[in-house]
Amino acid sequence: MEIETQTPKLQEYRRMLVELIFSEGNHVCAVCVANENCELQNIAIEVGMDHSRFAYRFPERGMDLSHKQFGIDHNRCILCTRCVRVCDEIEGAHVWDVGSRGADCFIVSGLNQPWGEVDTCTSCGKCVDACPTGAIFRKGATVAEMKRDRSKLEFLVNARENKQWTR
Numbered sequence: 001m002e003i004e005t006q007t008p009k010l011q012e013y014r015r016m017l018v019e020l021i022f023s024e025g026n027h028v029c030a031v032c033v034a035n036e037n038c039e040l041q042n043i044a045i046e047v048g049m050d051h052s053r054f055a056y057r058f059p060e061r062g063m064d065l066s067h068k069q070f071g072i073d074h075n076r077c078i079l080c081t082r083c084v085r086v087c088d089e090i091e092g093a094h095v096w097d098v099g100s101r102g103a104d105c106f107i108v109s110g111l112n113q114p115w116g117e118v119d120t121c122t123s124c125g126k127c128v129d130a131c132p133t134g135a136i137f138r139k140g141a142t143v144a145e146m147k148r149d150r151s152k153l154e155f156l157v158n159a160r161e162n163k164q165w166t167r
Ligand code: SF4
Pocket: 086, 087, 091, 093, 094, 095, 096, 120, 121, 122, 123, 124, 125, 126, 127, 128
C-alpha cells in the first residue's frame, strides 16, 4: 500500500483547516504576547496561509487575570486541551477542563470560577509552557520572555513514563 501525505489536495485541506481556526477565534498576531513565538502562527506560515478566505466570527470572549502570576485570554485559545492534560496528567492538579458544547466550548478553571480562586493550582507554570498560542501567558512577560522551555515538559513526561521516581 502506498500512502501519500504531501499531495497538493492534502496541503490545500491543511491550509483550509488553519484558516478556519483563525476565523473561529480572535487571533490578532500583531498585538499578541506570543507574536513570533506561536505554534499556530508557525503552522500558518508552513501551510502558506496569508489570509483567511472565511468570514471571521469575532466571538465575544473574555480574559481571566485573577491569578497572581498568569493570565488566560480565551480569544486566543484553540481548544487543543494541552493545558487540561498537562495540569491533570503531569502536575496532578486538574485545574482545567472543557466547558459547554460545540461552538460554545471554552476552557474553564476549577468549577468555572476565576483561576485565582482555584486552590488546587500550584502555580507550577506547566500550562503556560504547554499552551501553543498566547492564550495562557505569564503576566508582564515580553514576547522574548515568552519563549517556552518545552524540554522541561519532555523531561517530566519521559521520567513519568519510565517510572524514574518510583522504581
Ligand atoms: S500553573 Fe500548574 S497547577 Fe496551575 S493551572 Fe497551570 S499547570 Fe495547573
